[in-house]
Amino acid sequence: MMMSSPSGEPVVISGTSSDSHTWNLVYLQLLVRELGHPVLNLGPCVPDDLLVAECARTGPRLVVISTVNGHGYADAVRVAPRLRARRELAGTRLVIGGKLGIHGAAAARRRDQLVAAGFDRVYEETELAAFADDLARLRVGVAS
Template sequence: MVSSVSSDAHMWNLVFLQLLLEEAGHEVTNVGVCPPDGTVMAACRGADRPDLLVLSTVNGHGRLDGLRLIRALRADPELAALPVVIGGKLGVRGSGDPGVGRQLLDAGFDAVFAESRGNTPERMVADFRAFLTTLATARTATPPPRIPAGAGR
Protein backbone atom coordinates (compact mmCIF):
# COMPACT_ATOMS: atom_id res chain seq x y z
CA MET A 1 0.00 0.00 0.00
CA VAL A 2 1.30 3.48 -0.84
CA SER A 3 0.09 6.73 0.63
CA SER A 4 1.06 10.29 1.16
CA VAL A 5 0.86 11.95 4.57
CA SER A 6 -2.06 14.11 5.64
CA SER A 7 -0.55 17.44 4.59
CA ASP A 8 0.98 16.41 1.26
CA ALA A 9 -1.01 16.88 -1.98
CA HIS A 10 1.67 15.57 -4.36
CA MET A 11 0.58 12.54 -6.41
CA TRP A 12 3.45 11.94 -8.85
CA ASN A 13 5.61 10.33 -6.13
CA LEU A 14 2.81 7.88 -5.28
CA VAL A 15 2.31 6.96 -8.94
CA PHE A 16 6.05 6.37 -9.30
CA LEU A 17 6.13 4.12 -6.22
CA GLN A 18 3.03 2.25 -7.32
CA LEU A 19 4.57 1.54 -10.73
CA LEU A 20 7.90 0.55 -9.14
CA LEU A 21 6.17 -1.90 -6.80
CA GLU A 22 3.89 -3.31 -9.50
CA GLU A 23 6.87 -3.79 -11.80
CA ALA A 24 8.44 -5.87 -9.00
CA GLY A 25 5.34 -8.06 -8.89
CA HIS A 26 3.48 -6.55 -5.92
CA GLU A 27 -0.21 -5.72 -5.79
CA VAL A 28 -0.60 -2.09 -4.76
CA THR A 29 -3.39 -0.04 -3.27
CA ASN A 30 -2.78 3.69 -3.65
CA VAL A 31 -4.51 5.56 -0.81
CA GLY A 32 -3.72 8.89 -2.45
CA VAL A 33 -2.89 12.38 -1.31
CA CYS A 34 -3.74 14.20 1.92
CA PRO A 35 -5.34 11.21 3.64
CA PRO A 36 -6.27 11.73 7.27
CA ASP A 37 -4.42 9.31 9.56
CA GLY A 38 -7.67 7.44 10.21
CA THR A 39 -8.15 6.83 6.49
CA VAL A 40 -4.68 5.29 6.20
CA MET A 41 -5.27 3.14 9.27
CA ALA A 42 -8.68 1.99 8.01
CA ALA A 43 -7.17 1.05 4.63
CA CYS A 44 -4.52 -1.01 6.44
CA ARG A 45 -7.24 -2.88 8.35
CA GLY A 46 -9.25 -3.61 5.21
CA ALA A 47 -9.95 -6.95 3.61
CA ASP A 48 -6.84 -6.52 1.45
CA ARG A 49 -4.53 -5.89 4.41
CA PRO A 50 -1.13 -4.84 3.02
CA ASP A 51 2.19 -6.55 3.64
CA LEU A 52 3.84 -3.11 3.74
CA LEU A 53 2.78 0.52 4.08
CA VAL A 54 4.93 2.95 2.10
CA LEU A 55 4.53 6.63 2.99
CA SER A 56 5.95 9.18 0.57
CA THR A 57 6.12 12.93 0.90
CA VAL A 58 7.70 15.80 -0.98
CA ASN A 59 6.32 18.83 0.87
CA GLY A 60 8.78 18.70 3.77
CA HIS A 61 6.30 17.86 6.51
CA GLY A 62 6.92 14.11 6.48
CA ARG A 63 8.68 14.11 9.82
CA LEU A 64 5.78 15.73 11.66
CA ASP A 65 2.98 13.88 9.87
CA GLY A 66 4.94 10.63 9.84
CA LEU A 67 5.67 10.72 13.56
CA ARG A 68 2.01 11.22 14.38
CA LEU A 69 0.89 8.41 12.06
CA ILE A 70 3.52 5.85 13.09
CA ARG A 71 2.72 6.41 16.77
CA ALA A 72 -0.97 5.74 16.04
CA LEU A 73 -0.14 2.64 13.99
CA ARG A 74 2.19 1.20 16.64
CA ALA A 75 -0.40 1.88 19.38
CA ASP A 76 -3.06 -0.09 17.49
CA PRO A 77 -2.79 -3.82 18.37
CA GLU A 78 -4.12 -4.83 14.95
CA LEU A 79 -1.56 -2.71 13.05
CA ALA A 80 1.41 -2.61 15.45
CA ALA A 81 3.44 -5.22 13.55
CA LEU A 82 2.71 -3.90 10.05
CA PRO A 83 5.98 -2.98 8.30
CA VAL A 84 5.93 0.76 7.57
CA VAL A 85 8.50 2.85 5.70
CA ILE A 86 8.66 6.55 4.90
CA GLY A 87 10.64 8.46 2.32
CA GLY A 88 11.09 11.70 0.47
CA LYS A 89 11.60 15.21 1.73
CA LEU A 90 10.99 14.73 5.44
CA GLY A 91 11.85 18.19 6.75
CA VAL A 92 11.26 21.72 5.57
CA ARG A 93 15.01 22.32 5.64
CA GLY A 94 15.48 19.61 3.04
CA SER A 95 18.65 17.59 3.31
CA GLY A 96 20.12 19.42 6.27
CA ASP A 97 19.11 17.32 9.30
CA PRO A 98 20.46 13.77 9.50
CA GLY A 99 18.75 13.31 12.89
CA VAL A 100 15.32 13.17 11.24
CA GLY A 101 15.88 9.61 10.04
CA ARG A 102 16.96 8.41 13.47
CA GLN A 103 13.94 10.09 15.09
CA LEU A 104 11.56 8.35 12.68
CA LEU A 105 13.21 4.96 13.19
CA ASP A 106 13.08 5.39 16.96
CA ALA A 107 9.36 6.18 16.69
CA GLY A 108 8.71 2.87 14.93
CA PHE A 109 9.35 3.10 11.19
CA ASP A 110 11.07 0.04 9.75
CA ALA A 111 13.08 2.09 7.26
CA VAL A 112 13.57 5.73 6.28
CA PHE A 113 14.54 6.77 2.78
CA ALA A 114 15.30 10.45 3.20
CA GLU A 115 16.55 13.13 0.91
CA SER A 116 19.97 14.06 2.24
CA ARG A 117 23.29 15.40 1.09
CA GLY A 118 24.88 12.76 -1.07
CA ASN A 119 21.80 10.55 -1.02
CA THR A 120 20.51 10.86 -4.56
CA PRO A 121 17.04 9.83 -5.69
CA GLU A 122 18.67 6.92 -7.52
CA ARG A 123 20.34 5.78 -4.30
CA MET A 124 17.05 6.07 -2.42
CA VAL A 125 15.31 3.86 -5.01
CA ALA A 126 18.14 1.31 -4.85
CA ASP A 127 17.94 1.28 -1.04
CA PHE A 128 14.16 0.85 -1.21
CA ARG A 129 14.50 -2.09 -3.62
CA ALA A 130 17.07 -3.66 -1.31
CA PHE A 131 14.67 -3.21 1.61
CA LEU A 132 11.90 -4.96 -0.34
CA THR A 133 14.22 -7.90 -0.95
CA THR A 134 15.18 -8.00 2.72
CA LEU A 135 11.52 -7.82 3.75
CA ALA A 136 10.54 -10.69 1.45
CA THR A 137 13.39 -12.83 2.79
CA ALA A 138 12.67 -11.92 6.41
CA ARG A 139 8.96 -12.81 6.19
CA THR A 140 9.94 -16.43 6.53
CA ALA A 141 12.40 -15.81 9.34
CA THR A 142 12.52 -12.77 11.63
CA PRO A 143 11.26 -9.15 11.50
CA PRO A 144 13.13 -7.00 8.94
CA PRO A 145 16.04 -4.93 10.23
CA ARG A 146 15.56 -1.20 10.54
CA ILE A 147 17.48 0.69 7.88
CA PRO A 148 18.72 4.17 8.79
CA ALA A 149 18.36 7.09 6.39
CA GLY A 150 21.07 7.12 3.74
CA ALA A 151 22.26 3.63 4.61
CA GLY A 152 23.17 2.88 1.02
CA ARG A 153 25.84 5.54 0.79
Protein backbone atom coordinates in the same frame (compact mmCIF):
# COMPACT_ATOMS: atom_id res chain seq x y z
CA MET B 1 -5.42 4.90 -12.41
CA MET B 2 -6.23 1.47 -13.60
CA MET B 3 -4.84 -1.28 -11.47
CA SER B 4 -4.94 -4.95 -12.17
CA SER B 5 -3.46 -6.25 -8.99
CA PRO B 6 -1.72 -9.49 -8.22
CA SER B 7 -3.55 -11.21 -5.38
CA GLY B 8 -2.65 -11.20 -1.73
CA GLU B 9 -2.37 -8.57 0.95
CA PRO B 10 -1.19 -5.34 -0.64
CA VAL B 11 1.65 -2.93 -0.28
CA VAL B 12 -0.11 0.21 0.93
CA ILE B 13 1.27 3.40 -0.61
CA SER B 14 0.18 6.68 0.91
CA GLY B 15 0.96 10.36 1.00
CA THR B 16 0.75 12.20 4.31
CA SER B 17 -2.22 14.27 5.37
CA SER B 18 -0.73 17.59 4.28
CA ASP B 19 1.15 16.41 1.18
CA SER B 20 -0.63 16.87 -2.13
CA HIS B 21 2.13 15.52 -4.39
CA THR B 22 1.00 12.73 -6.66
CA TRP B 23 3.81 11.78 -9.05
CA ASN B 24 5.91 10.17 -6.34
CA LEU B 25 2.91 7.97 -5.52
CA VAL B 26 2.15 7.13 -9.16
CA TYR B 27 5.77 6.19 -9.72
CA LEU B 28 5.94 4.06 -6.59
CA GLN B 29 2.74 2.28 -7.57
CA LEU B 30 4.22 1.30 -10.94
CA LEU B 31 7.54 0.30 -9.38
CA VAL B 32 6.00 -1.81 -6.62
CA ARG B 33 3.64 -3.46 -9.13
CA GLU B 34 6.56 -4.29 -11.42
CA LEU B 35 8.29 -5.96 -8.49
CA GLY B 36 5.30 -8.27 -8.20
CA HIS B 37 3.32 -6.84 -5.32
CA PRO B 38 -0.35 -5.92 -5.26
CA VAL B 39 -0.76 -2.23 -4.49
CA LEU B 40 -3.33 -0.20 -2.63
CA ASN B 41 -2.54 3.41 -3.45
CA LEU B 42 -4.35 5.76 -1.10
CA GLY B 43 -3.15 8.79 -3.05
CA PRO B 44 -2.16 12.21 -1.70
CA CYS B 45 -3.50 14.07 1.36
CA VAL B 46 -4.48 10.94 3.29
CA PRO B 47 -5.90 11.78 6.71
CA ASP B 48 -4.41 9.81 9.60
CA ASP B 49 -7.75 8.11 10.34
CA LEU B 50 -8.09 6.86 6.78
CA LEU B 51 -4.53 5.54 6.70
CA VAL B 52 -4.98 3.67 9.96
CA ALA B 53 -8.38 2.28 8.89
CA GLU B 54 -7.21 1.12 5.47
CA CYS B 55 -4.11 -0.55 6.92
CA ALA B 56 -6.15 -2.28 9.59
CA ARG B 57 -8.67 -3.42 6.96
CA THR B 58 -6.17 -4.82 4.43
CA GLY B 59 -3.35 -6.18 6.62
CA PRO B 60 -0.64 -4.93 4.29
CA ARG B 61 2.68 -6.74 3.71
CA LEU B 62 4.32 -3.30 3.76
CA VAL B 63 3.21 0.28 4.34
CA VAL B 64 5.08 2.92 2.35
CA ILE B 65 4.65 6.56 3.29
CA SER B 66 6.03 8.84 0.60
CA THR B 67 6.27 12.55 1.17
CA VAL B 68 8.01 15.37 -0.63
CA ASN B 69 6.43 18.60 0.60
CA GLY B 70 8.73 19.23 3.53
CA HIS B 71 6.12 18.54 6.22
CA GLY B 72 6.62 14.80 6.05
CA TYR B 73 8.59 14.56 9.24
CA ALA B 74 5.95 16.21 11.40
CA ASP B 75 3.08 14.30 9.79
CA ALA B 76 4.87 10.98 10.03
CA VAL B 77 5.94 11.32 13.65
CA ARG B 78 2.30 11.94 14.45
CA VAL B 79 0.76 9.04 12.51
CA ALA B 80 3.28 6.23 13.14
CA PRO B 81 2.33 5.69 16.81
CA ARG B 82 -1.32 5.60 15.76
CA LEU B 83 -0.59 2.77 13.33
CA ARG B 84 1.51 0.93 15.91
CA ALA B 85 -1.23 1.30 18.51
CA ARG B 86 -3.44 -1.04 16.47
CA ARG B 87 -2.70 -4.58 17.60
CA GLU B 88 -2.92 -5.98 14.03
CA LEU B 89 -0.40 -3.37 12.80
CA ALA B 90 2.08 -3.62 15.65
CA GLY B 91 4.41 -5.86 13.63
CA THR B 92 3.65 -4.58 10.11
CA ARG B 93 6.67 -3.30 8.19
CA LEU B 94 6.34 0.47 8.00
CA VAL B 95 8.71 2.64 5.98
CA ILE B 96 8.88 6.27 4.93
CA GLY B 97 10.81 8.02 2.21
CA GLY B 98 11.18 11.24 0.29
CA LYS B 99 11.98 14.78 1.24
CA LEU B 100 11.34 14.74 4.93
CA GLY B 101 12.03 18.28 6.11
CA ILE B 102 12.43 21.67 4.52
CA HIS B 103 16.03 21.91 5.70
CA GLY B 104 18.43 19.31 4.37
CA ALA B 105 20.47 19.21 7.57
CA ALA B 106 19.54 17.34 10.74
CA ALA B 107 18.70 14.24 8.70
CA ALA B 108 20.27 11.83 11.17
CA ARG B 109 18.33 13.25 14.09
CA ARG B 110 15.14 13.12 12.05
CA ARG B 111 15.79 9.53 11.14
CA ASP B 112 16.26 8.52 14.77
CA GLN B 113 13.03 10.22 15.78
CA LEU B 114 11.08 8.58 12.94
CA VAL B 115 12.40 5.19 13.99
CA ALA B 116 11.50 5.97 17.57
CA ALA B 117 7.99 6.87 16.42
CA GLY B 118 7.56 3.42 14.87
CA PHE B 119 9.11 3.34 11.38
CA ASP B 120 11.23 0.33 10.47
CA ARG B 121 13.20 2.19 7.85
CA VAL B 122 13.66 5.79 6.72
CA TYR B 123 14.76 6.42 3.15
CA GLU B 124 16.15 9.85 2.38
CA GLU B 125 15.35 11.24 -1.06
CA THR B 126 18.50 9.76 -2.60
CA GLU B 127 17.87 6.24 -1.31
CA LEU B 128 15.30 4.87 -3.71
CA ALA B 129 17.75 2.18 -4.82
CA ALA B 130 17.85 0.84 -1.30
CA PHE B 131 14.08 0.90 -1.22
CA ALA B 132 13.86 -1.12 -4.44
CA ASP B 133 16.39 -3.61 -3.09
CA ASP B 134 14.36 -4.03 0.07
CA LEU B 135 11.23 -4.55 -2.00
CA ALA B 136 12.95 -7.22 -4.06
CA ARG B 137 13.94 -8.99 -0.85
CA LEU B 138 10.43 -8.66 0.50
CA ARG B 139 9.25 -10.49 -2.62
CA VAL B 140 11.61 -13.38 -2.01
CA GLY B 141 10.33 -13.56 1.54
CA VAL B 142 6.75 -13.77 0.36
CA ALA B 143 7.43 -16.36 -2.32
CA SER B 144 9.32 -18.82 -0.14
